[in-house]
Amino acid sequence: MTRQQYLLREPNPVLGKKLTIATCVLTLAVWGLVGAMRRPEKIPLPDGVSLSFLPLVHACLNSLVALFLVLALVMIKRGNVKLHRYSISAAMVCSALFLLCYVAYHFTTGETKYGGEGVLKAVYLVLLISHISLAAVSLPFILLTWVYGFTNQFQKHREMAKWVFPVWLYVALSGPICYFMLRPYYGH
Numbered sequence: 001m002t003r004q005q006y007l008l009r010e011p012n013p014v015l016g017k018k019l020t021i022a023t024c025v026l027t028l029a030v031w032g033l034v035g036a037m038r039r040p041e042k043i044p045l046p047d048g049v050s051l052s053f054l055p056l057v058h059a060c061l062n063s064l065v066a067l068f069l070v071l072a073l074v075m076i077k078r079g080n081v082k083l084h085r086y087s088i089s090a091a092m093v094c095s096a097l098f099l100l101c102y103v104a105y106h107f108t109t110g111e112t113k114y115g116g117e118g119v120l121k122a123v124y125l126v127l128l129i130s131h132i133s134l135a136a137v138s139l140p141f142i143l144l145t146w147v148y149g150f151t152n153q154f155q156k157h158r159e160m161a162k163w164v165f166p167v168w169l170y171v172a173l174s175g176p177i178c179y180f181m182l183r184p185y186y187g188h
Helices: 003-007 013-036 054-077 081-108 118-150 154-185
Strands: none
Touching: 013 081, 013 118, 054 081, 054 154, 081 118, 081 154, 118 154
């Protein structure tokens, strides 16, 4: 199917409304889950079990999200809707896996504090705060952008993707940078 043929598909606003409601519910559930993991008492793991490997997994998954997002942009610019959809789907799957791993890690493991000082600490904090804030705020808009594409509401999809894409890409790139800045302090 060519890009032009794909764009001629009939919009499905009824399904779009149902998926928008699901987006709202999912967003609230994720925000609640992330808020709940901030509690000071952690869920104990069985003896010998450690999730200390997960921060690296988080960085890898975020890096894959960034890669798939760039690939999705290149594919849609080339008119390859099929690979665009696959790339966005892969980015969303990696984001979902990241979220599951992130929540599992933070429900069971205490926070690691950045041990650097001066300018590097300021840079780290700016990156971390912007990363977390934009991740939380962008979640419903990422999902809505997907809903508009999935339900053939292409004008809404394009308008939203113009600003959602760079925010999502920033979140995906800033996560691994934060990880590498924090890495020397894990396990201390």
